[in-house]
Amino acid sequence: MVHKMIESSTVFEIEDQYGSGAYAKRPTAIVRGEGVYVWDMNGTRYLDATSGQGVAALGHCHPAVSHAISEQAQTLVTLHESFYNDRRAELLALLDSITPGDLSHFFLCNSGAEAIEGALKVAKLLTGRSGIVAAKRAFHGRTTGALSMTWTPKYRKPFQDWLPSVQHVAFNNIAAAREAIAEGTAAVMVESVQGEGGVHPAEIEYLQALRQHCDKTGAMLIIDEIQTGFGRTGKWFGFEHAGIVPDIVALAKAIGGGLPMGAVCWRAAHGQIARATHGSTFGGNPLACAAAIATITTIRDESLVERAEANGSWLLDELAALNLRGVRAIRGRGLMVGLELRGRVTPALKAMQECGVLALPAGLNTLRLLPPLIISRAELTKVISAIDEVLS
Numbered sequence: 106m107v108h109k110m111i112e113s114s115t116v117f118e119i120e121d122q123y124g125s126g127a128y129a130k131r132p133t134a135i136v137r138g139e140g141v142y143v144w145d146m147n148g149t150r151y152l153d154a155t156s157g158q159g160v161a162a163l164g165h166c167h168p169a170v171s172h173a174i175s176e177q178a179q180t181l182v183t184l185h186e187s188f189y190n191d192r193r194a195e196l197l198a199l200l201d202s203i204t205p206g207d208l209s210h211f212f213l214c215n216s217g218a219e220a221i222e223g224a225l226k227v228a229k230l231l232t233g234r235s236g237i238v239a240a241k242r243a244f245h246g247r248t249t250g251a252l253s254m255t256w257t258p259k260y261r262k263p264f265q266d267w268l269p270s271v272q273h274v275a276f277n278n279i280a281a282a283r284e285a286i287a288e289g290t291a292a293v294m295v296e297s298v299q300g301e302g303g304v305h306p307a308e309i310e311y312l313q314a315l316r317q318h319c320d321k322t323g324a325m326l327i328i329d330e331i332q333t334g335f336g337r338t339g340k341w342f343g344f345e346h347a348g349i350v351p352d353i354v355a356l357a358k359a360i361g362g363g364l365p366m367g368a369v370c371w372r373a374a375h376g377q378i379a380r381a382t383h384g385s386t387f388g389g390n391p392l393a394c395a396a397a398i399a400t401i402t403t404i405r406d407e408s409l410v411e412r413a414e415a416n417g418s419w420l421l422d423e424l425a426a427l428n429l430r431g432v433r434a435i436r437g438r439g440l441m442v443g444l445e446l447r448g449r450v451t452p453a454l455k456a457m458q459e460c461g462v463l464a465l466p467a468g469l470n471t472l473r474l475l476p477p478l479i480i481s482r483a484e485l486t487k488v489i490s491a492i493d494e495v496l497s
């Protein structure tokens with residue numbers, strides 16, 4: 106194999122020398138993936154309970170997605186939205202079929218942060234207002250608009266003087282949200298489960314009360330489903346647990362089966378946005394659309410949303426039954442699970458990797474599991490054993 110020609114230490118050196126420096130990297134060069142597994146350059150196999158940061162809902166190189174990408178790659182890769190396209194039309198109709206209520210307008214883009222930027226612009230265009238209310242501990246991305254909604258001061262502080270002012274209120278606290286929402290509020294934005302902030306699910310009553318208060322005040326309710334969308338929490342979208350329909354939804358991560366893609370979605374009742382108020386060169390390109398169609402139809406046809414619900418609650422029960430000494434609290438919804446540790450998460454992640462399982466942090470103390478939705482109980486058992494070994 107080609108990978109034998111170059112040592113992983115050489116890969117580390119080159120990336121460290123020429124990379125941006127923005128990332129804390131694990132000293133592992135991953136070169137191949139199949140299903141729930143990835144392999145490093147030495148041929149060591151790991152169970153990927155990160156899904157590549159929540160992206161690979163179908164695992165790595167799912168045949169349906171790989172096939173759709175290679176076929177579309179030989180048909181048409183790029184096409185600006187100033188022309189129509191069969192794949193794009195197919196994807197828009199498919200997205201409409203899986204989103205509840207009249208969530209029927211979609212702006213296609215290329216990442217999560219871009220979906221958040223688009224959601225903010227749509228909220229402003231639909232309301233003519235500019236105030237934004239977001240939640241403490243929120244993570245919405247790192248471009249200037251998205252960063253202003255993100256809570257973690259470490260991410261925001263160096264850029265503070267560039268950012269639009271946003272009011273951050275306590276999460277899961279309806280009184281605090283009501284107090285902050287005023288006449289000039291364009292939108293309230295929350296995640297249906299805060300991911301990066303430590304895996305904190307929004308309480309059902311909280312989402313319902315936010316919906317009611319937004320109806321009363323005319324503010325748009327924006328739900329960030331970038332990490333929670335496409336079955337992760339045991340529903341197609343996390344807000345569905347509360348039986349509400351938001352005004353605007355931000356989508357990304359799992360939508361494109363691994364290709365960069367995002368989308369802003371909003372209710373037909375609000376109408377479309379005016380010509381030329383938004384745009385994107387790569388947005389809605391046929392290659393990403395083909396990958397997204399394959400991803401979404403596979404999730405639907407293989408009942409992976411229901412499977413995430415069943416396996417997620419089983420996983421939570423199994424983890425709770427371990428009575429782990431190193432764990433302060435276990436939280437989650439579907440296959441999005443956080444274990445709040447008594448100590449720092451980094452050594453636990455390292456020890457998990459030594460047991461052959463890749464997991465994610467969520468803040469300094471929470472270990473986050475986002476396994477592919479296709480994961481089997483036998484494979485989940487390997488994750489549980491690694492956790493037991495590391496944290497008991």
Ligand SMILES: *Cc1c(COP(=O)(O)O)cnc(C)c1O
Pocket residue numbers: 216217218219221244245246247296300301329330331332357358
């Ligand atoms: C990952 C993430 C984002 C940002 O997405 P990028 O594609 O990295 O820009 C925004 N919101 C949530 C909830 C996320 O998990």
